[in-house]
Amino acid sequence: MFNSLSDRLDKIFRGLKGSGYLTEKNIKDSMREIRLALLEADVNFKIVKNFINAVETRALGSDVMKSLTPGQQIVKIVHEQLIALMDTEGFEMKVYNNKLTKIMLVGLQGSGKTTACAKLAAMYRKKGIKPMMVACDVYRPAAIEQLKVLGKQIDIPVVAEDTKDVVKIAEIALKRAYEDFTNLLIFDTAGRLHIDTEMMDEVARLKAFIKPDYIFFVADAMTGQDAVTVASEFYAKLAFDAVILTKLDGDARGGAALSIKAVTDRPVAFVGTGEKIPDLEVFYPDRMASRILGMGDVLSLIEKAEETMDIEEEEKLARKMLKNQFTLNDFLQQLQSIKKMGPLESVIRMIPGMSAKLPSDLKIDDNALRHVEAIIQSMTYQEREKPHLLNGSRRLRISKGCGRPVMEVNRLMRQFEDMKKMMKKMSSPKGMKQLESMMKDQQ
Ligand SMILES: Nc1nc2c(ncn2[C@@H]2O[C@H](COP(=O)(O)OP(=O)(O)OP(=O)(O)O)[C@@H](O)[C@H]2O)c(=O)[nH]1
Ligand SMILES: [Mg+2]
Structure with missing residues (x-):
């Protein structure tokens, strides 16, 4: 993006x-x-x-x-x-673990409402909140099924009823939410191809009944200015509180993210950056502005790392690196924790100064990481600890084991040796000085 x-x-x-x-x-x-x-x-x-x-x-x-x-x-x-x-004027969705907060997601067809319901539920559960989702998209049986599947995948309860009456479903959901001490009730609604009165009426009835704490308008960033126009039409009819901008990972040129606040006067609260459940971020204008200007987004990077990495393990690895005791087993472990942070390209682009240096059409192939992983996994524990054991015949066996050419195995070993040499250099006092001056150059 x-x-x-x-x-x-x-x-x-x-x-x-x-x-x-x-x-x-x-x-x-x-x-x-x-x-x-x-x-x-x-x-x-x-x-x-x-x-x-x-x-x-x-x-x-x-x-x-x-x-x-x-x-x-x-x-x-x-x-x-x-x-x-992009000012959000401090907007924040406040959810408490001792009361029920109700939210409603509205928007056009395919904008990402159902996905966003599950992403939000998972995000807040991590904060110790107890979520529940409600299927109010009653026109397509597949829509209800989709929410049920997502609920099962992340182990969050879903209220789905066999009726077309959304208010009735909401009534059942509210009752269940209070009985189960739920803290966050998320209503998924039906999308239409364009705004029509029938849809608006239904959403308005649902709103009047639920009295939601927040209504989010879900907009597809890939549709650019169309998303902004629809948002303002929606806002006129159903005053929503904030926007969830999805698909910012795609070819979106950014126009929607930069225009929505100024046009509708409602802030972007969350952004969707992929199809998977963890691909949802709280929107911070300053971080987004830094990303746009290629200044990187260190804070988001750190947050992502903290969420997915085991800090203690990382510290242990860092100590091993400094002592030059880093083995292929450690390397494998690190690869796996980096993979958890999401696609490599999006991770790299958050590093200050990196975005501008990478060609915009550069596609970092996450398969390469998978291949490296496969190669290391085909080695025995001993071999990973003592790479010098890897003679020609062992390399051939590894290559057959992981289905990658021997050339790739050789290349990986060479790169690993180079990496170790670099670490050794960096761990000397002189190396630290060099690193410092490199960092200064970046700023
Ligand atoms: N790349 C990407 N895809 C997304 C994102 N959010 C949703 N999608 C995809 O967009 C498609 C539509 O998402 P849904 O969540 O079903 O959209 P919806 O608004 O519920 O659609 P209707 O119920 O038909 O109105 C799905 O294939 C999702 O996987 C995102 O942030 N990035
Ligand atoms: Mg849906």
């Missing part, structure tokens, strides 16, 4: 930083380029206009022109304006 916008902005800023001092002309030129970049990312044209006006006014201010680092000042201004554009 945002790759091409990030690349374009990066080029513009590099030009600005390179020129040393700024004139009114090169500010105006770069504003024109930023404007084009935003329009190309499918940001609403009115928003682009306001955005550029705000940035330009601030950039032409005497403080910026006179500063020693005018290029960086402009990046800072764009960063701040992006944050303002």
